[in-house]
Amino acid sequence: MADFESVDFLRERHVRFFQRCLYVLPERYAPYETSRLTIAFFSLSGLDVLGALDVVDRHSLIEWIYSLQILPTADQSNLQRCGFRGSSHIGVPYSSSKGPGAPHPYDSGHVTMTYTGLACLLILGDDLGRVDRAACVSGLRALQLEDGSFYAVPEGSENDMRFVYCAACICFMLDDWSGMDRQKTIDYIRRSTSFDFGIGQGAGLESHGGSTFCAVASLCMMGKLREVFSERELGRLRRWCVLRQQNGFQGRPNKPVDTCYSFWVGATLQLLDVFQYTNFEKNRNYILSTQDRLVGGFAKWPDSHPDPLHTYFGICGLSLMGEAGLQPVHAALNISLRASDSLRRLHECWRRSRT
Numbered sequence: 001m002a003d004f005e006s007v008d009f010l011r012e013r014h015v016r017f018f019q020r021c022l023y024v025l026p027e028r029y030a031p032y033e034t035s036r037l038t039i040a041f042f043s044l045s046g047l048d049v050l051g052a053l054d055v056v057d058r059h060s061l062i063e064w065i066y067s068l069q070i071l072p073t074a075d076q077s078n079l080q081r082c083g084f085r086g087s088s089h090i091g092v093p094y095s096s097s098k099g100p101g102a103p104h105p106y107d108s109g110h111v112t113m114t115y116t117g118l119a120c121l122l123i124l125g126d127d128l129g130r131v132d133r134a135a136c137v138s139g140l141r142a143l144q145l146e147d148g149s150f151y152a153v154p155e156g157s158e159n160d161m162r163f164v165y166c167a168a169c170i171c172f173m174l175d176d177w178s179g180m181d182r183q184k185t186i187d188y189i190r191r192s193t194s195f196d197f198g199i200g201q202g203a204g205l206e207s208h209g210g211s212t213f214c215a216v217a218s219l220c221m222m223g224k225l226r227e228v229f230s231e232r233e234l235g236r237l238r239r240w241c242v243l244r245q246q247n248g249f250q251g252r253p254n255k256p257v258d259t260c261y262s263f264w265v266g267a268t269l270q271l272l273d274v275f276q277y278t279n280f281e282k283n284r285n286y287i288l289s290t291q292d293r294l295v296g297g298f299a300k301w302p303d304s305h306p307d308p309l310h311t312y313f314g315i316c317g318l319s320l321m322g323e324a325g326l327q328p329v330h331a332a333l334n335i336s337l338r339a340s341d342s343l344r345r346l347h348e349c350w351r352r353s354r355t
C-alpha cells in the first residue's frame with residue numbers, strides 16, 4: 001500500500017495543461033485543427049473530472065461550439081449533412097445558431113464532432129436549447145450503412161466500431177434512437193465478435209480494447225447488453241478484458257501497455273461489473289509513470305510527450321479507481337457523472353413536454 005500511495009498526482013499541472021490545449025494548440029497538434037472540437041472535449045471533460053471547470057469562460061466556449069453546428073437551410077436540402085463540424089477550418093462565417101443555415105458545398109457534420117460537441121455543451125451546463133435535435137438525428141441516419149456500421153461524414157469514410165459508438169452516444173444524449181437502426185447495429189456488433197471473445201472494429205478483424213469498449217458501451221446505452229450476449233459469452237468477454245492487464249492495460253495481446261487503455265478496458269470491465277477484480281495498485285503506478293512532472297499531462301508511455309487524449313483517459317482511468325479529488329465518470333457515455341445527471345434532468349423535461 002505504501003508504493004500505491006508513493007507517487008503524487010499533480011492536479012494543478014494537469015489543469016494548466018488542459019487550459020493550454022483549449023486556447024493554444026502546440027505546433028505538433030496542428031494537423032488536428034479539423035478535429036479541434038475533440039481536443040476541446042478532452043480538455044473540458046478533463047477539467048470537469050478534475051473539478052476545475054471554474055478556470056474556463058463557459059459562455060464564450062458555448063458560443064464557439066454552437067458556431068460549429070450545421071443547421072438546415074431554408075429549403076432543408078442539406079438535412080443529411082447536419083450535425084457539428086470539428087472547427088471553422090473551411091472558413092464558414094461565425095454563426096450563433098439563429099435562423100436557417102447557409103449552403104456550402106463542403107460543409108457537413110462529422111459523427112465524432114457531433115458527439116463531442118453535444119458532450120461539451122452538457123459539460124458546460126448548456127441546456128441544448130439551440131441544438132436542432134431533429135436535424136442532428138437526420139444527419140446521423142444518413143451515415144448508417146446497410147451492414148449497421150456508420151460513416152463519419154456523408155461523403156464516405158472509414159466505417160467501424162468507433163463511429164457506431166459515437167452514433168449511440170448521439171442517440172442517447174438526444175433521447176432519440178430514430179437516427180439508428182438498432183437491430184442492424186446489434187448485428188454488426190455480433191459479427192465483429194472474434195474467436196477469442198474480444199470485439200474488433202468490424203467482422204473478421206482483430207479484437208481490440210478500444211473497439212470492445214465501443215461495442216459494450218453502445219449496447220449498454222441501448223439497454224441491450226444482456227439480450228445480445230449470453231451470460232457465458234459475457235464471462236468470456238470479461239476474461240479477455242481482464243487478461244489485458246499487465247501492469248497498466250494493453251489494447252491487444254502481445255502489445256505494450258498504454259495509458260489510454262486504463263480507461264478503454266477499465267471502463268469496459270466496470271460496465272461488465274468486474275473492474276474491482278483488477279490490480280488497482282499496478283494500474284495506478286503505470287498511469288502515474290507516464291505523467292509529465294514539468295508541464296503536466298500524461299503520455300501513452302513513460303518518457304514520451306503528453307497529449308490531450310492520453311491525459312484525459314489517464315485521468316479517467318484514475319477516476320475509475322476512485323482517485324482522491326477526481327469526479328466519478330459515467331463509464332458508457334465517457335463524461336462525468338455530474339454532467340450525465342444534468343443530461344438525465346434534461347431528458348425528464350423533454351419527456352414531460354412531449355406528454
